[in-house]
Amino acid sequence: MSKNPLNKYKRLVIKIGSSLLIDAKSGSLRLDWLTSIVNDIAELKKIGMEIVIVSSGAVMLGREILGLRNKKLPLEKLQASASVGQIALLQAWGAQFNKYEINVGQILITPDITEQRRRFLNAKITISTLLELGAVPIINENDSVATAEIRYGDNDRLSARVASMVEADCLLILSDVDGLYTHPPQSEVKGEHIPLVKFITPKIEAMAGEAASHLARGGMKTKVEAAKISTLSGTDMIIAKGAVLNPIKDLANSKYTLFVANTCPKAARKRWILGTLEITGKIYIDDGAVKALLNGNSLLPIGVRRVEGEFSRGDIISIFDEQNVEIARGLAGMSEKQADIAKGKQSGAIIDLFEGITRTELVHADNLVLLNNSEKKQ
Numbered sequence: 001m002s003k004n005p006l007n008k009y010k011r012l013v014i015k016i017g018s019s020l021l022i023d024a025k026s027g028s029l030r031l032d033w034l035t036s037i038v039n040d041i042a043e044l045k046k047i048g049m050e051i052v053i054v055s056s057g058a059v060m061l062g063r064e065i066l067g068l069r070n071k072k073l074p075l076e077k078l079q080a081s082a083s084v085g086q087i088a089l090l091q092a093w094g095a096q097f098n099k100y101e102i103n104v105g106q107i108l109i110t111p112d113i114t115e116q117r118r119r120f121l122n123a124k125i126t127i128s129t130l131l132e133l134g135a136v137p138i139i140n141e142n143d144s145v146a147t148a149e150i151r152y153g154d155n156d157r158l159s160a161r162v163a164s165m166v167e168a169d170c171l172l173i174l175s176d177v178d179g180l181y182t183h184p185p186q187s188e189v190k191g192e193h194i195p196l197v198k199f200i201t202p203k204i205e206a207m208a209g210e211a212a213s214h215l216a217r218g219g220m221k222t223k224v225e226a227a228k229i230s231t232l233s234g235t236d237m238i239i240a241k242g243a244v245l246n247p248i249k250d251l252a253n254s255k256y257t258l259f260v261a262n263t264c265p266k267a268a269r270k271r272w273i274l275g276t277l278e279i280t281g282k283i284y285i286d287d288g289a290v291k292a293l294l295n296g297n298s299l300l301p302i303g304v305r306r307v308e309g310e311f312s313r314g315d316i317i318s319i320f321d322e323q324n325v326e327i328a329r330g331l332a333g334m335s336e337k338q339a340d341i342a343k344g345k346q347s348g349a350i351i352d353l354f355e356g357i358t359r360t361e362l363v364h365a366d367n368l369v370l371l372n373n374s375e376k377k378q
């Protein structure tokens with residue numbers, strides 16, 4: 001895979017549409033295709049890449065299993081289909097990865113998980129932990145409980161939110177089209193293929209049109225929306241045709257559209273932390289802790305002198321030195337109540353204090369932004 005555009009990435013989210021996984025005529029899984037993409041992914045894992053999959057297909061598979069194909073279904077039957085199909089979907093992925101001794105983990109997501117900070121942090125930690133354990137997280141929307149008002153409805157935008165959440169450096173959307181064209185997919189004119197998009201302008205958006213394939217709900221419009229989310233979060237996005245066998249290996253020789261990220265994930269997170277207006281918690285720390293932060297370490301409760309205000313795990317908090325100067329901001333790893341009990345204590349003692357706690361940082365180094373005035377102290 002020498003010229004493969006994916007080779008430079010470390011953490012990749014792959015979005016797989018229903019029309020690739022399921023044969024439109026028979027309604028059953030395209031097992032040969034599934035086998036081939038799992039083979040590709042196992043190769044990527046061998047070279048050290050971390051892979052997260054966003055897989056559609058639950059509804060289509062469930063309809064087939066329940067004998068509900070080719071019928072217009074009310075929402076509750078679609079949701080019942082998703083619930084049955086999701087099991088078949090994960091079993092299929094699991095069986096293929098099993099051949100390579102790779103474990104898979106299922107995560108079902110609703111928009112509130114990616115939008116609410118606390119749930120966001122939990123989902124992010126679970127996915128990162130699965131990756132650390134060498135497993136492949138397989139994500140879908142929680143279709144069987146999501147209602148019309150609280151659902152993405154398409155896995156394009158969901159996969160972009162996931163890529164931004166896990167700070168992937170690339171989102172690969174495997175689709176039934178090989179990228180963006182100068183004319184919308186439904187137009188009479190085929191238009192010219194666009195290999196590279198540096199900025200998503202209104203002109204680019206107009207090229208997406210409204211069309212969707214008959215199996216997937218997304219179409220090019222939601223893909224360009226996904227590209228907006230991704231590129232603003234520091235994630236490149238590639239749209240490529242996935243229908244061929246070994247679609248990832250094949251990328252080296254095929255057409256695709258690359259949307260280039262406007263920033264890097266770290267800078268995007270920093271902006272997000274600094275851009276939060278509502279900060280309800282303040283933490284006052286001793287000089288030892290200040291030094292630790294300046295050296296790039298996490299904020300541990302041992303260095304905390306005082307906790308003020310109200311906050312929950314996942315909220316942004318301000319960090320002050322002994323001279324009451326705000327030196328950093330970051331994402332709280334515990335609530336103010338826990339922080340107040342934990343302050344001044346060693347990490348080992350904190351583990352015993354709170355049931356179920358495994359991380360004792362008050363603010364993890366990855367979620368901490370030093371403010372400019374702290375640099376003077378170095």
Ligand code: GLU
Pocket residue numbers: 017018055056057058059060082140141143153154155156215216217218
């Ligand atoms: N979540 C849906 C499913 O698994 C698919 C949504 C989409 O195709 O974008 O069936």
